[in-house]
Amino acid sequence: MILLSRFFIIDLFIVRLSMACKIAIFNMKGGVGKSTTAYNLAAGLVQSHNQRVLLIDTDPQGHSGAALGLPIWEIQAQLKDVFQGQISIHQAITSTSSGVDVVPSNIQLAEEEIPISGRPGRERLLQKAIKSVTDQYDFILIDCPPNIGVFSVNALMACDGVLIPVDMSYLGLMSIQGIERALKLIREELEHPIQIVGVLATRFDKRNKLSKEAFESLHEHFGDQLLQTVIPETVRLREAPSFGQSIFEYDPKGNGSRAYKVILDEVMVWQSRNQNVQH
Ligand SMILES: Nc1ncnc2c1ncn2[C@@H]1O[C@H](COP(=O)(O)OP(=O)(O)OP(=O)(O)O)[C@@H](O)[C@H]1O
Ligand SMILES: [Mg+2]
Structure with a gap:
């Protein structure tokens, strides 16, 4: 009996460990570096940490898939088809040369926003859809659109x-209030206990006083939740997607690469802490 229960515990442990750590990259403000962060972290987790990574694009702009070299206007299967119930998430997965698996999107996803909004259980469609693949990945990263519409809610849930x-930027700081309201909605109204992995200061220009002031304001507000490494403003990060490459491939020794490497480590630490909490 004791032996049996030991096996059961070990079994449970293995099952839990093989569940993907799921992280949404979210901010309601546009142009803050959500997609840049999402696809670079995804590629870095595969290439530097040997992780199995699925990147899901919930933004009809389709930038995550495009940046990893997918021809998003010609894709056969995408997230929209999963929301429509036409295919399983498994069938929507495309592999990329970076080693990251992607569930891509394009503008057709936008046409699904109104139909989805009227469906019962609309907030949990993605949560349900990814259940069948969580044991196949170490990480599932989800890139969000710049709003708190039904796709962002699905990603956070x-x-x-x-x-x-x-x-x-000043407007960047203004976005904080909206983000906190959104997370309150997810946690309290929808009863989903999402945690903050970290607040990441992006597009940091060290020559600019505003960047330093904005970082200090973020620190006052978020304390330890603000990651100490900042992502610098660098043209290399802007150029990399046009080669279908991550920053680690395009400019491995540059500032952008160095900064995102530290964030990769932070994400790995969060993953192991999160797994320990689950046990
Ligand atoms: N640190 C950076 N330095 C220079 N350019 C950057 C940096 N981060 C992002 N960019 C560029 O800024 C633009 C917006 O970045 P990105 O698409 O990642 O933001 P986003 O938050 O995903 O935007 P959206 O809300 O529209 O989806 C892109 O052209 C990107 O290459
Ligand atoms: Mg984006």
């Missing part, structure tokens, strides 16, 4: 944690 890129 499907995830254990949220990484929040905030750009170093």
Whole structure:
């Protein structure tokens, strides 16, 4: 009996360990570096940490898939088809040369927003859809659109944690209130206990006083939740997608690469802490 229960515990442990850590990259403000963070982290987790990573694009702009070299206007299967119930998430997965598996999107996803909004259980469609693949990945990263519409809500409801890129600008700081309201809605109204993986200062220009002031304001507000490493404003990060490459491939020794490497480590630490909490 004791032996049996030991096996059961070990079994449970293995099952839990093989569940993907799910992280949404979210901010309601546009242009803060959500997609840049999502696809670079995804590629880095595969290439530097040997992780199995699925990147899901819930933004009809389709930038995550495009940046990893997918021809998003010609894709055969995409997230929209999963929401429509036409295919399983498994059938919507495309592999990329970076080693990251992607569930891509394009503008057709936008046409699904109104139909989905009227469906019962609309907030948990993605949470349900990814259940069948969580044991096949170490990480599932979800890139969000710049709003708190039905796709962002689905992304947040499907995830254990949220990484929040905030750009170093006055409007960037203004976005914080909206983000906190959104997370309150997820936690209290929808009863989903999502955690903050970290707040990430992006587009940091060290020559600019505003960047330093914005970083200090973020620190006052978020304390330890603000990641100490900032993502610098660098043209290399802007150029990399046009080669279908991550920053680690395009400019491995540059500032952008160095900064995102530290964030990769932070994400790995969060994953192991999160797994320990689950046990
Ligand atoms: N640190 C950076 N330095 C220079 N350019 C950057 C940086 N981060 C992002 N960019 C560029 O800024 C633009 C917006 O970035 P990105 O698409 O990642 O933001 P986003 O938050 O996903 O935007 P959206 O809300 O529209 O989806 C892109 O052209 C990107 O290449
Ligand atoms: Mg984006």
